Amino acid sequence: MSAQLLVFFILAALSVIGALSLIFQKHPIHSALSLIVVMVALAGLYLLMGAEFVAAVQIIVYGGAIMVLFVFVIMLLNAGLEEHTSISKMAGFPGILLALALTGFVAATVARSAGLFVQVAGDNGKIPGTLSSTRELSNMIFRNFAYPFELTSILILIAILGAIVLAHREN
Amino acid sequence: MPFGLLTVLIFFPALGALALLLLRADDHLWIRRFAMLISVIEFIFSLLLLAKVPVSAKGYSLDEFHTWIHIPPINYHVGVDGLSMFLVILTAFLTPISILASWSSINHRVKEFFIMMLMLEVGVVGVFLSLDLFLFFLFWEVMLIPMAFLIGIWGHDRRIYAAVKFVIYTMAGSILMLVGIIWLYHATGTFDLPRIQEVLASDLNLVDQRGEMLLFLAFFVAFAIKVPLFPLHTWLPDAHVEAPTAGSVMLAGILLKMGTYGMMRFCLPLFPDSAHRAAPYIAVLAIIGIIYGALVAMVQPNLKKLVAYSSVSHLGFVVLGIFAFQNISMQGAVYQMLAHGISTGALFLLVGMLYDRKHTFEISEYGGLGTPMPKLAAFFLFAALSSLGLPILNGFVGEYLILLGTYQTHWQWASWAALGVILSACYLLWSYQRVFFGEITHEKNKTLPDVSARERWILVTMAIVTLWMGVGSAYITRRTAVSSQTVIDQVNPERLYEGTAPAAAPPANGAHASVLAPGLVKKISMERRALR
């Protein structure tokens, strides 16, 4: 087993454990922390794949900003232990079974379609130099994907506006 | 002139309704007068048809063609032939009658009522005059709403149930018909009726057998619901009982005919093979309807329901006449449609007049009315007699021709159906007796007034028409002859049965003519199939 593979498995296990922990933690703050674990683990995987910029963004924006926002809200609302109600019958056993079935099917399908992935840059999967990769990324964002990128600004505007509208307390 | 008489006929009442909209809502008298005026003018217009349509004109007369929608090619194509002409006249005749009949019995939301009456006329006349399948469907559906409103707003206790039932029943049939129409369009590339007939006639393989049967059924079920054919009839008693008098008159007098008209206009000419194959089953249903409707009518405690069930019975005759594929019976069916419109219309008017006085339809609430209201009793008897098919009144001609024609090829059908002749006497006379004969059992009934001048005018008019149709039927049959012959030709191209021989010769070599004729229709159908 190569070192990369080993690292992969460790990080994969970490992320899965984090995800499971997200599910089984009773307190939302614990869940949030579990999610951060997942994110960090994923950031590690991104690094493993050579996507440094993405990994950085993952840590900074996702793990940092967004999750902090979560934690902040949890604190703000003083959310306590999760109330364990089971009003929804659907979401009980059948729901979990169905979700597992879906997971299983999707996982099995993608796992078995290994040969179907489109390959462009040869089989080695090496992405050309990381530095240039970030540069190319910026090139792509501002040239190829300029339009959606501009649109995201509107999206952020919407989000700000929305947050104000929703959370703003009048007098 | 871009638009001719037929367009005027269709849209004149709509204009009238629009104008009516502008009148003040509380000026009931003028609303009534105006509506009456409109409908009378419309009637006069409709009579112009008699003058303008040549007696022996083949095909459609006075037709107007305007392109309307490009994709799919839907056109405003209207035309008239002998078949539709009289139905239009009947419509235009019964509308003023109904308006007059509602003169004093409709007292709330008067304006809306008369608008609805006129809009109903628009829809019905449109149905009869459309030569574009799509246009036909359009009017067919448009007519639904005013009728539903007439039942639902001005009806009796269970009016909403009846109105909804009426709408749902009709919609159920018509939406399938829409699918059928589109399918037919898909097969022929046009909605134009004459064109479709040409296409279907020129290419026998256009639609395969199963497809044709499905198409036939899609149309037929919609029409059968409207007729109504047993067992699709249960909306009718409810609708009739709950509808106001004018609604009942229009419903029984005209709307039911739309079904049978549709059968003649579409089911037979467009799908002759399927019509032949389905005919035995349909005939059985028609016969069941005849007998069943009569039997159920017989035991109704509700006078209006009784008349309603009698319609089921009478319309069964019409369907039978159509599906016997005989010129005589076809003509009889056309005639019966008209006659039933008049006689049952008259019955409903009379029942409505009784209701205006007594506010009930229960037969047990009446009894002995012949004493306080001899004139009404006389008119009622007259209407009942015409309904039960007394010769020289209108009901006889149609029934007789239907049975006579049907008998020529299907003596069993005619024999069973003729039982209806007995039963109609039973239920009508029995109910008549219970309503008008005997001593008065309810004190209040003693002072009920006899017919007013307005009612007398209505009834006299109806009576005159009844009598005239009973005696002068040739006037009408000569004008419907070509159209029904055309239908027969389309459905029955070989014309095996109706020879010219003024009298048949006895069979040669002493071989004897058996009463039990072989199933000729079956043979035809097989021959047709062999052609494909």
Next chain:
Amino acid sequence: MVPTTYYIALSAVLFGLGVLAFIFKRNIITIFMSIELMLNAVNLAFVAFSQRTGKLDGQIFVLFVIIVAAAEAAVGLGIIILIARNRQSLNVERVDLLKL
């Protein structure tokens, strides 16, 4: 070298766990987190495919997803605050005024 399939499979598992979490959790905030988990799974898939194809646009997607996630988070947390204020409860099962 780790085969792409591994990443994809992991992403599928994480996605599934996200779905599971969405169904399983009651606290609105946690449910929202499970959505984030699903988005993360998607991101993983994008990066993996990007690595596989050698094209960078997969990574671009990740960036966009993150932006969108941020926007969603802002609005979503706003909604959560609204709910919490109005109802004094964060249990999603208690928010069932609209039904049938």
Next chain:
Amino acid sequence: MLPSAIPTPEDFYRVLPEVLWCGFGTLIMLLQPFVKNRHFFTFLALTGALLGTGLSVISGAFAGPGFHGLIESDAFSVFFHLLVGTVAALVVLAADPYLERENLAAAEFYALLLFATAGMGVLAGAQELLTAFVGLEMSSIASYVLAGYRRDSLKSGESAMKYFLLGSFATAFFLYGIAMVYGATGTTLLNQMGAGNPQSNLLKLGLAMILIGLCFKVAAAPFQIWTPDVYEGAPTPVTALFSAGPKAGAFALMLRIFATVPAATHLWFWAFWILAVLTMFAGNLGALVQTNLKRLLAYSSIAHAGYILVAFAAVTYMTSDLNGSAGPAYAAVLFYLVSYAMVKIGAFTIVSQIGGAGEKHLSIDDYAGLGQRQPWVAATLSLFLLSLLGLPITAGFFGKLYIFKAAVESHLIWLAVIMAVNSVIGAYYYFRVIVVMYMREPSAEMAAAPLVRFPITVVLVLLFTALGTVWLGVAPNQVLNFILQPTLIGGLR
């Protein structure tokens, strides 16, 4: 050779409507602190909406791919821009008195509305999945906020929460689908996806996931489950928007994908067949038992999504049938969307007005006797209901006709029959509302209440939608010609 960072002027022309909508949205936000008159914002928003809508013609004139093929300006996108822009303008008009009545901030509402519209516009023009995703999110996120716009109302908040949670949930599916498609084809540009192996399970799965996401947006069963709750809880003008705008956008994308991507069209027809049947029944049967008119209309919009899916089944069938031409089926979808949007906005606007302060009068019983109390309103609502029911001389009739036609021409007779059966079920509950309006006496409370006022803006909306409904029902030629022009349909293939 790197593409230029500066977009060409043509690129801007091609996205002119979005630019205008976003611009006006931003402008409104900027002016919000300074202008107190809410009608000013109404005017501004209306101007923006109409300007964007009108100028979409210009973007139509510059037909072709823009922004390196991310978007496509063609008749198809122009059509949808016109549609969503008109919807936005109508919602602006309808919302003005509503916001005033409910004492809600106007500027933010309009800004969000315009942003959402821009998102739908993006969706309509998108040729690339990421762009489509961003457009989808623009409209979605704005929608979440709009759904919860009546903050004080428990129902509104709940509506927003459900829409948000489930919407994001579905978006994740959509996104995952994009990822898989990307993995299978190496691209997210729709017109380059033909390169992928159409038999690839990954591609299939990806497209399925995308379909799931979109089905959620258009409320196809069994993803329709959120619709009634969200529609009921959202402020009524927003509900009107939901039922017309985002749905149109989602359908536009669905059409693009399932008409363009070869793998997506191949024998997908059963999926649409089943979804259509489920959706029709779910909507119609659910509506049968409703007593709240707003909710009833929500169910009815599910049912109508089902009808549109019938046309989709025809589209996919036609494209899989080598000799067939899917043109009429596309046209059916487009025409239906127009007629349906018009009717739904009209109907919801009336519901919004009748609902009164705090939306208290939403029950069908509250409409008893409306035919006598406010005949014009009742007549207009009846017209809309009849159009939904599919009665002739209304737009809904032709909409249904074209779908029937598409289904029949694709030999989907049984689907057509099922749709017919559903139309009959639908007839029952639409007609029931009419019955209540005209044939029942009003309750004592309603009879005593003053007549509901209909301000000029609302009257304008109703006039436009009602006349449009009749116009499309009597003379659909112009719209049809536009829809059926070869560039529109051909542009997709």
Next chain:
Amino acid sequence: MSNSPMLDYLWIILLLPLLGSAINGLLGAKWPNKVVNTVALGATGLSFVCALEAVREFFANGQAFVHREYFDWIVIPDLVHGGSLFRAGFDLQMDQLTVVMLMVVTGVGFLIHIYSTGYMAHENGYYRFFSYLNLFMFFMLILILAANYVLLFVGWEGVGLASYLLIGFYFLRNSAADAGKKAFIVNRIGDFGFMLGMFLLFRTFKSLDFQTLFANVSQRNWPHEPWGYFGTFTVACLLLFMGACGKSAQLPLYVWLPDAMEGPTPVSALIHAATMVTAGVYVVARSNILFLHSTTAMTVVAIVGCATAFFAATIGLVQTDIKKVLAYSTVSQLGYMFLGCGVGAFSAGIFHLMTHAFFKALLFLSAGSVIHAMGGEQDMMKMGGLRTKIKWTFATMLTATIAIAGIPPFAGFFSKDAILLGAYINPNGGHVLYGLGLFTALMTSFYMFRLVFLTFFGKERYDEHHVHVHESPWSMLGPLVILALLSIVGGWLAAPQLFGGVDYFRAFLNPVVGQLEIPEVIDGVAEHSMEWLLVGVAVFSALLGLVVAYWMYLKQPGKPASLAKSAGPIYTTLLHKYYVDELYAAVIVAPLMWISRNVLWKVVDVEIVDGAVNGLAHGASAVGDASRHTQSGNTRSYAVWVVVGAILVIAVVFWVHLQPPVVGMVR
């Protein structure tokens, strides 16, 4: 101008009563009786005069067949070959048979009109009565003048209508209304057969015009249908005969006639004795060419006629209502007429029709006079000894009784004798028919004299304080006298050669009806001696009936009661008319009503058909309601539904590979 104007305007004969009816019916309500009288009598009287003139012209033209077409009533043009597929014209014809009927109908009808002015003078609805009566005349005249079956059917149904109206004249009495309805409905049952008969004839011969049809039959050598062969002729004739049974009150459709006595007595005389009920006989005679083509049909007619004659006579034996006795007597005599027709002696049947019209009308009118005298009492048990108080009535009644009993030289003797002779020589079971006929004659004589004895002889069994017996006015007696004369001399028209007479009647009808040749030798005995023997037997049996009645009701007044007691069940059965009404009610009417109400309406219509429809609606609502529960409002559940949908979509995409169905279109 033709030299026979009346024949060209035959329609005037029947239009006059119609006008009378219309005028009286529409305007008569406010008029005094006199004016009504004038109109009604004027109409019928003029009609009678016109008929006389027509008959005169008929004879003047050498009895040439008269056929006039006035207008097309029902016509279905044949567009392919020209002409018409079906035509029922308003065509009238006149031949010898018509002449007989015309004279009977207009003559007797006129007399009864006159009578009615007296009889009905004090009734309410006087105008109505005459309007109906004139209407009846109109339809009856159509019936006999019609030149085709369809027009005949107009009259046929029309007289049924008039009968309905007149029976139900006292509509305040439910029994009258019931009787009227019953008459109409039972007639309709017969008409059912009649119509089918017409249809079958049309199917085979393509025409319902008498002239064309009969010419076709007689000229084209249609084969004769032997016994047991059900060909067109047999079936058509049997169906026509079914109609005749209804109209002429034959088994099993006779039940309406006795009830019809609820109507005013002149009505009974005119419609239910003299004219309408004989329409069946007329039709059979008119269609004799058809009937003669089928042994079966003829035999059935004979058997039914004979059986009815016998059967009704037995019932007549025990009835106590004076009109009921006469009613059963009518049924019985009608049976005779059919017997005559059935055995081929058509002219005898028609002859009996004519004489019967005289004496039965007379009987009824006399009975009416009696009832009039008794102040409305109809029960013979409450009469008696009237002989001295109403002499004229008694005299006329006695005349009629002698006539009907068949005692020479009164009219009934000749006609009945001719029928019996015809029966006797009929090869198909003629002796049995003869025997039954003879026995019926015996019974007829018995019950008729019983009637006379009970009414006019013996002690007065009524309360003289309450009933003031008085003779009727001359407006009533006049017709009685005239009819009495006719009852006496009417028979001489056809005095058989046996008595040295010339059978004018038979000779006269010869061109129309097929004639029965009386063979030279019957049963090995020379014809004349045999005939003498038969006459002797007939007269003897009539006298025997007279004697028995005399013995039972005048000599031994207690005898009938004791006999009745000893006969027990038989007597009761006879008294209740064999329980036929009850049987019909129990076997047909009640089950039909029960099924209609409790099965067809309440189960099939309400439960099954409507139930299915409503069930569908409810089912849809129930499913809708059930589907509500998926809409639990719980976001978690919703998420699961999304997952379900996802699985569904994926599953369909991956595993459903069916080809789309292609239905029904080849193209």
